[in-house]
Amino acid sequence: MFPATFEYHRAHSVKDALALLKRFGQDAKLLSGGHSLLPMMKLRLAQPAHLIDIGAVGELAQIAEEGGKVVIGAGVTHQQIADSALVRGKLQALAEAAAQIGDVQVRNRGTLGGSLAHADPAADYPAAVLALEGEVKLEGAQGTRTVKAQDFFVDLLTTAMNPDEILRQVSFSPIAVGTGCAYLKRPQPASGFALVGVAALVSLGRDGSCEKVRVGVTGLGSKAFRAAGVESALAGKKPEANAIAAAAAHAADGIDCLSDIHASADFRAELARVYTRRAIEKALERCAR
Amino acid sequence: MAALPKFIGQPIRRREDPRLITGEGTYVDDVKLAGMLHAALMRSPYAHAKISSVDLSAARKHPGVICALSGEDLAGRLPSLPCVAPAQNVPEHPALARGKVRYVGDAVAIVVATDPYTARDAIDLITADFDPLPAVVDAEKALQPGAPLIHENFGTNLAAKAEMTPPGFDKAMSEADKTLKFRLVNQRLTPTMMEPRGVVAHWEHGYKQLTLWSSTQIPHLLRSQLADMLKLGENKIRVIAPEVGGGFGAKLNVYAEEALLGYLAMELDRPIKWIETRRENMAATTHGRGHVTYVEVGFKNDGAITAIKAKFFCDMGAYLQLLTPAIPSFTALMVPGCYRVGALAFEQNLIFTNKMATDAYRGAGRPEACYLIERTMDMVAAELGMDPVQVRRKNFIPKDAFPFTTAAGLQYDSGDYEGALNKALAMVGYDKLRTEQAAARQQGRYLGIGVSTYVEICGIGPSALLPPKLKGGGWESATVRVEPDSKVTVLTGVSPHGQGQETSFAQIAADALGIDIDDINVLHGDTAIVQYGIGTFGSRATALGGTALVMALGKVQEKMKTIASRLMEVPPQQLIFTNRTIALASDPSKSIPLQKVVEAAYGYKQPIPGVEPGLDASAFFEPSGCTFPFGTHIAVVEVDPQTGAVKFLRYVAVDDCGKIINPLLVDGQLQGGIAQGLGQALYEETVYDENGQLVTASLMDYAIPKAQMVPAIEMANTVTPTNLNPLGVKGVGEAGTIGSTPCVANAVMDALKPFGIRHIDMPLKPEKIWRAIQEAKQAKKG
């Protein structure tokens, strides 16, 4: 309940923050909403020597449409995403994931960038960001680069970010006509984290078959992932119950599933299959042409 | 002035609330004293280990640290923590571990510093070396030969054993047409009151008096035990239970920190505060339940139970806290439930394990019994292909059989079990529901209807039933003081922490004295203000404390009538209290204002010669027996067979707690109790791994129900008064918890009936349900 001591630095711009990161290197952690980092600091599991507070960096806190893309700043809170008409209209699964994170107090403080950079294996966002094929823009001393969602999540609490980089924003192509998406989750009853969370995106072709299928799964393995087996099994098929179920059966293929007192590995895998099916069905319901 | 209403029976909003809804209540952590220091404890990360060394030097050198002590430093200076309940093997229980640690969370060292951050920093500077020993986690395995011993001096992990096989038992069992044997697990639970424990200790050197604020349910009993431990007169310790943020039995105890802070405040001559963190609360505040029971039940083909045999393995944890070994005895006594069970035999093994001690937790032994008998009823029904409701009706103790002595030897005061059942069945529309259930099953939907008809024991007395070492019996106390301005102060020996006696007791006093509820102030929880009392636990406060209040009010009334009769020149027995007056019963217009009587009593106007001045009275109520509230709960659930998830469709509760002082408070107690009970059925379980590591060590992993996990409860009452107290009240604090757990478990099992599933142990987590369904499907195929 009482964090260890640290030095506190307030950044007023991304440039500021990058300079501080450069100065303190591995000893520093970025603090945005603080809802991933502070809980660990209170338990003294994390004891960074320096905290760089980017909570007041306004340039990170925007949701905008730019060049046909929806661009969400790293500092945008979960609640802002859940409430945003733009996100709800064009990236429904992301809004649904945001709305199911923690509780309203957490959503009011926690940020998209903080959650993604933390890469908790049971976080909600990654599933949606994967299914919606978000692109993560990172800025470092060397300049900026863009990483595709499927390359961003590397392992447990590990992303493709370098220690001297800041997550600036995530951009998405808005879902097209004839496309539906959804995020469904089975929460762990105590923590509210996802035992399993599945985001699905389906586009129906003119012939009524599944033209494009994207499935992101969280909570199952040590990182969120795209369920490629599901995607390829359903792509090109008519969205009939049997085909969906057969495709969803691949949701946990090749995954070394997490196991804890709340759900063993094989139950998690089963939940992933069931929720994948249900998420696809929900996405299909929303495929208005 | 307008006529005053009667208050008893009315849903009066609570008089405690204005301070609590504005943030002005004072909990222990809100107590601030000049020069106050802060304590933190270093706790064992091992379940079982020898302590090789504890090096406090770095902690002591840390700026801001005032003192740091280990168990060895306290040897001979602070005696063992008390267990007042009898057991064959009561271990030494030092406030800080000496020689060995015996559970994860066992306190190893204490640090006192100028602020809590520094105290916490210093904990990280302590170097302790442990030599780990194999841990005993499973109570049944703890009795096997060769199991590691937790207290070597006993040569066994058995704390106590109790057996009872009455003559004629075997005959009763042999008369059964059928028998069933099964094993039930009543899992260990973490009470999880929202306010963790906390203590502030203040030694007033000049007065040689210790004041101790503690988040406790038993200020007086705590004072008595601390006086022993700290070698102070009971008149030199003042224990204050300020606002207490929930207890549920886990604050019915005497904890190491209370003794440690009292001791250190005296040693250091500085006030000290210690506030438990949530992780400490999960690890080092008593747990509840933790029984494994082997049940054998014999029954006739018509469902009549001829005999029940129950063999218990009760997990005590590593030490015996205040009442640890007493809790299972309530289970044994309540096994027959509301049924005419032909004969009952039991064996109880109370067993040490390398875990936190268990002790009272909402229901304290009775939920275990109720779960046992109510699951048994459903097992019998399933075996016979009968409706569970019919099996219950077959065995009920009939309404006209009270007082009734059960197979366990308890005398039940009153009851109408069929009445509550019928009301609940009508509310839920039972027959129609069964039809809907059958239709749903046709569509592959798994609806379950669960019934429990519970009875419990409250207001536990007479005093002979309680252990003498407790230094308090089964009675309760009250003082009524009519102040010179006619305002009334009530001092109660109970120690409410959410139950609302500041309101319900004011209702009782207002009606008795014919005054307004706002003219009454109910005080409690301060041993320097209130006469000795026992406290709030076991659903006893209103049945016992309320009765003591009625008695004290009676004494005050007598005196006031005496004075009034002299002033009015009428016989005292013709007088009544009404509308702030004392009036002639036959003609209330002939009256004297209460204030006139008070003035006379205090002698500042019209003193009455021969009447002792003053206007207060105390009373202690010793009950002649216990009360037995009861009811019927019905849950309707739907199980998702694909994921094992359980969804509530309905929850109906019909409860009978005797007469009701304040229906708002009764509903609140029941709703909260039901939520806790369904928490046990579906979500809660204290998990230690095979090495004795506490896995449910924070609210991240221990799931207490959240708002959306609890259904809206449809409530109703029946009223069957008790004649054991003048109020006719029975008690309601634990009823909801006791009734709801088996009700929900029975509902889930009923939903799973088409799969041929008879029983799954709690908590009924989705995975367990899903797995049972998979196994049942496999078995069918195989």
Add this chain to the structure above:
Amino acid sequence: MQVKITVNGQPREDAVEPRMLLVHYLRDVAGLTGTHVGCETTLCGACTILMNGQAVKSCTMLAVQADGAKLTTIEGLAKNGQLHPLQEGFWEKHGLQCGFCTPGMIMAAVDLLSRNKNPSDEEIRHALEGNLCRCTGYQHIVEAVQYAAHKMR
């Protein structure tokens, strides 16, 4: 480090250690003990306050993160001696027993009613998922929030 924080309408300026949690600042520096600490893992909600009008858990913020913010705690909810409708609702409907979770519960409900004037029972239960209560079983809390919602419409 120096922080300027407006608490219940009163601007304050205090020197705090960077590691001081906002809840400790409120309780120990500002002396407002109505905001409680019930857990360590951002789950119980007893420490909920409003920051710039939104419910936040003050145990999971550093005081320095609130620099420049406007905070409302339970002590600041009643105006001119007049209870907030939610406070009234909790009182009328017996929405509290031990009272420990109540300040946080009320503050979370303030956030809900600021977003949703006409919540269903289900929406209320969902909105309070970040606030644990062990006493009431939540039913009276739901009724309390409905009482306030009705009164505020």
Add this chain to the structure above:
Amino acid sequence: MKVSGEQVLSGSREQVWELLNDPDRLSRLVPGVQKLEILGPDEFAGTVSVGVAAVKGVYSGKIKIEDKRPPEFYKVLVDGKGAQGFMRGSGTIELQAKGPNVTLVKYAGDVQVGGAVMQVGQRMLESVAKMTFGQFFAAADAELKASAKGVVARQGILINFWRYLVRLVRGFFARS
């Protein structure tokens, strides 16, 4: 906590055995080793920083190797503690030659973890263990390959050793 797995390394069984018995090289390859002292034959004292991202703890303790059967088997006993908890347990390493320059390493361990890490991090412990093994074997494989080419793989010669490792780890935990 039980951990087990197997891993193919690019080296002969003898080379792998040698590597897995070389404290100098191990202290370089095991992630987070800050200090490794030789206390005696097959007995070491060390300080290791274990963790992922911001969650890190420094543990000091002893490592003992037993039941050695070169070049195919040994048992390792670990007993370490730090401010956030302790780790205690044992594991076995088994080597099987799968080709002239291919060795299969089978490992299995049963580790007891206690303290704060256990209390709040239990859901991630197994993954952390797997990751740590993954990182170690990635580094070991790089070392074996490099020594075959006659160069020493050290953190310094890689611009971003971390990212290199990560890529390798991903290879091991490849998800189709």
